[in-house]
Amino acid sequence: MPGAPQSEVQDQATSLNRPFIDNMNGQGSWSESFWNRFLNNGGDQALSDGSHTLKMEIRPYVKTETVKAGEVIASGSLKLNVVRNPKIDISNIVLNKILPYNGFSISKEKYDTEKIKFLKGSIDEGIFKKINSIVVIKNSGILIEEYFNGENRATLHDPRSVGKSFTSTLMGQAIADGYIKDESEPLKAFYQLDQFKNFSTTKEQITIKDLLTMSSGFDGNDEDSYSPGNEENMYPASDWVKFALDLPFQEKLNHRWHYFTAGVVVLGDIINKSVPNGLKKYADEKLFKPLGIKHYEWQYTPQGVPNTAGGIRMNALDFAKYGQLYKNKGIWNKKQILAKNWINSTFTKQNQITGRKDEYYGYLFWNKRYKSNRKLYEAYYCAGNGGNYILIFKDQPLVIVITASAYGQPYAHSQVDKMVQEFILPAVMGNK
Numbered sequence: 001m002p003g004a005p006q007s008e009v010q011d012q013a014t015s016l017n018r019p020f021i022d023n024m025n026g027q028g029s030w031s032e033s034f035w036n037r038f039l040n041n042g043g044d045q046a047l048s049d050g051s052h053t054l055k056m057e058i059r060p061y062v063k064t065e066t067v068k069a070g071e072v073i074a075s076g077s078l079k080l081n082v083v084r085n086p087k088i089d090i091s092n093i094v095l096n097k098i099l100p101y102n103g104f105s106i107s108k109e110k111y112d113t114e115k116i117k118f119l120k121g122s123i124d125e126g127i128f129k130k131i132n133s134i135v136v137i138k139n140s141g142i143l144i145e146e147y148f149n150g151e152n153r154a155t156l157h158d159p160r161s162v163g164k165s166f167t168s169t170l171m172g173q174a175i176a177d178g179y180i181k182d183e184s185e186p187l188k189a190f191y192q193l194d195q196f197k198n199f200s201t202t203k204e205q206i207t208i209k210d211l212l213t214m215s216s217g218f219d220g221n222d223e224d225s226y227s228p229g230n231e232e233n234m235y236p237a238s239d240w241v242k243f244a245l246d247l248p249f250q251e252k253l254n255h256r257w258h259y260f261t262a263g264v265v266v267l268g269d270i271i272n273k274s275v276p277n278g279l280k281k282y283a284d285e286k287l288f289k290p291l292g293i294k295h296y297e298w299q300y301t302p303q304g305v306p307n308t309a310g311g312i313r314m315n316a317l318d319f320a321k322y323g324q325l326y327k328n329k330g331i332w333n334k335k336q337i338l339a340k341n342w343i344n345s346t347f348t349k350q351n352q353i354t355g356r357k358d359e360y361y362g363y364l365f366w367n368k369r370y371k372s373n374r375k376l377y378e379a380y381y382c383a384g385n386g387g388n389y390i391l392i393f394k395d396q397p398l399v400i401v402i403t404a405s406a407y408g409q410p411y412a413h414s415q416v417d418k419m420v421q422e423f424i425l426p427a428v429m430g431n432k
Contacts, residue, residue, distance in 0.1 A: 088121035107141030112427040119423040130406040157403040159388030167308040168364035172342035197246035217254035231261035268308030323399040372425035387412035
């Protein structure tokens with residue numbers, strides 16, 4: 001059943017009882033899922049200003065190569081009054097005053113404040129939903145810093161898979177320090193794979209690079225709810241590394257991009273067992289302390305290892321420091337914190353993203369081009385569920401951080417694209 005949060009509910013449940021609207025008791029996600037699926041499948045274009053009737057029909061269906069639907073088993077309707085473009089009075093909107101922050105200057109660059117005020121008003125009016133912060137760094141200075149939904153400079157944000165990129169950073173540092181030979185090292189250098197299920201010599205040859213580029217032969221794909229290695233099957237497991245290493249090898253997936261969260265857990269485990277005193281202390285000494293990042297939180301795997309698949313929380317400006325480190329080619333406060341050659345490899349287009357034209361993947365970093373007023377802006381970026389981004393622009397002196405909590409919502413990423421292309425880039429790059 002689309003919208004059911006767990007695969008076992010989708011596949012096995014034969015009786016489902018959910019109120020259509022029940023936000024007070026935590027059941028609103030079902031109706032919210034229905035609404036967002038409707039919007040993303042043509043509903044957004046169909047809803048013009050004025051009155052409409054929204055009708056919902058529930059049918060049984062079987063999905064094979066095609067979808068076969070049965071008779072209607074339940075239906076209902078709602079009256080809608082649509083206001084597409086609420087009027088935003090920017091005369092009453094005040095932009096946040098930028099205060100000093102360790103590691104950044106305060107930018108004196110000019111930008112289109114009216115456009116950013118309109119963006120801020122659009123967030124306040126709910127046109128852009130569940131946005132928590134926007135930070136823009138230009139020429140190493142804080143240009144824009146705005147918070148929403150009660151968040152502030154000290155808030156530790158949960159950007160989900162943005163944390164995967166930190167795993168790439170720590171792997172590069174461990175290689176530079178000599179604790180790991182290089183990214184061509186195979187899994188058999190770290191694990192006795194014949195002690196795990198589905199042993200094969202081909203699985204032994206999976207490399208660190210394969211996992212960094214999401215192109216290993218493990219039978220795991222987070223974008224396929226029926227995949228054995230889907231992350232939703234990993235979280236209930238008592239040992240996430242074992243879960244990953246038990247998976248069978250699939251030749252059809254080998255060296256093809258497929259999003260595989262469990263593989264990043266394995267990378268974290270390799271780092272944890274290879275560096276002195278474990279990953280947590282290593283990250284603090286080699287990355288966070290040099291950047292002046294003191295306030296952060298890890299989430300942990302069942303084995304007590306920091307969750308490198310998406311478990312790091314910090315404030316928006318500290319995430320911006322991380323992005324600026326990459327913009328600086330690994331230099332912070334005139335010191336080379338991260339090897340330049342590792343950043344070059346990270347920002348190489350290692351694989352094309354399946355199903356996305358002109359989008360690529362490096363070492364746990366994404367790559368694409370934004371189009372704003374007929375100009376193209378190439379960015380390498382970290383991305384996480386909910387609409388969380390650290391954007392590092394290739395040819396502009398620009399780092400943008402957006403944190404959000406639209407977890408699981410289909411609009412989460414598309415609304416950020418719109419914010420960047422229609423508001424932020426035109427405002428800070430002088431596009432008319």
